[in-house]
Every structure is written in structure tokens, then in C-alpha cells.
Amino acid sequence: MKYCMQCGSEYQDGVKECADCPGNALVDAETMRQHHVALTREQDTQKFVRAATAEDPLTADDFVALLEKERIPVFSRPRRTGTVDVLTTGALEPWWVIMVPEEFQERAIQLLSREKSTLDATSDEAALAAEEEELETEASASPPGAL
Known part of the structure; x- marks a missing residue:
């Protein structure tokens, strides 16, 4: 059997290219394992563990995209807290x-x-830029009631 490195689809030995990923040559099972890409029939046996948490869905999407780019299988899921936390914080x-x-x-x-360090640094810079822009806007605005 041959496999697509991009999507993991399995093909008969005579097939040369993945039907779903044009241009991707097919490889054997050993090559897939060397690149730490699970074979279709082995994917359900992997044990997934926590690598990180994210405070919002945009950060979670950024983390997932980074790991996918590095060809690391990944999924994110929202995590619910207890009923008391929902009542006290309002966050579901x-x-x-x-x-x-x-x-x-x-x-x-x-x-x-x-990536988190980069995002934190960017966040601080963005907050500072927003504060500076707000101060400039306030300084250049005409006083209330003036025409």
C-alpha cells in the first residue's frame, strides 16, 4: 500500500499520485512512520494529551494552525468549568x-x-499603540459644543 503524506489517504501500489492532493507523490508505510504521520488504520490508536491551553478561540485557532504547519496532529476543544464558575464569572x-x-x-x-511569547509581545505593543492613538484623537478633537 502507498499513502499520501499530506492527507494520509491509502492507495493501491499502482497509483502514483493522491487524488485529493494533486502533485503529492505517494510513499510507503515506513516513510510515513519516519515522518511521524500516522497511517489511516493507526490513527484511532493514538493517545492525545494536553500541549497547551488558550484563553480565546482565536488564540486556539492560531495554535492549531502552527501545529498543523509543523505536521503535528492536533485538535482543540472548548473546556467547560464547573457550575459555580459559570455563575460567578459568567463564562461558559x-x-x-x-x-x-x-x-x-x-x-x-x-x-x-x-508562539505564546510572540503573541503576548504583540498584544502589549497593540495595546500601547491603541492607547497612543486614543490620546492623539482626544487631543485633536474639538471641545464639546464647538463648531
Whole structure:
């Protein structure tokens, strides 16, 4: 059997290219394993563990995209808290869990840690720029009642 490195589809030995991923040559099972890509029949046996959490769905999407780019199998899921937390904070889904296969956990944690640092730095810069823009807007605005 041959497999597509991009989507993992399985093909008979005579097929040369993936029907779903044009241009992707097919490889054997050993090559798939060397690149840590699970075979279709093995995907259900992977144990997924937490690599990170995200405070909002946009950050979770960013984390997932980064891991997918690095060819690390990943999924995120909203995590609900207890009833008391919902009553006191009003948040139904305050954070998301980023899950990866056990064998990718260490690498995923390193990648996501770097990405979180980058996002935090960018967030601080964006907040400072917004404050400066607001001060400039207030300074240039005409006083109330003036024409």
C-alpha cells in the first residue's frame, strides 16, 4: 500500500499520485512512520494529551494552525468549568485545550510556548499603540459644543 503524506489517504501500489492532493507523490508505510504521520488504520490508536491551553478561540485557532504547519496532529476543544464558575464569572467556555499525540507533546509545548511569547509581545505593543492613538484623537478633537 502507498499513502499520501499530506492527507494520509491509502492507495493501491499502482497509483502514483493522491487524488485529493494533486502533485503529492505517494510513499510507503515506513516513510510515513519516519515522518511521524500516522497511517489511516493507526490513527484511532493514538493517545492525545494536553500541549497547551488558550484563553480565546482565536488564540486556539492560531495554535492549531502552527501545529498543523509543523505536521503535528492536533485538535482543540472548548473546556467547560464547573457550575459555580459559570455563575460567578459568567463564562461558559473560558479556555480551550490544545491536544496532540503523546509522542509530539514535548515538541508542541516548545513551539506553542514560543508562539505564546510572540503573541503576548504583540498584544502589549497593540495595546500601547491603541492607547497612543486614543490620546492623539482626544487631543485633536474639538471641545464639546464647538463648531
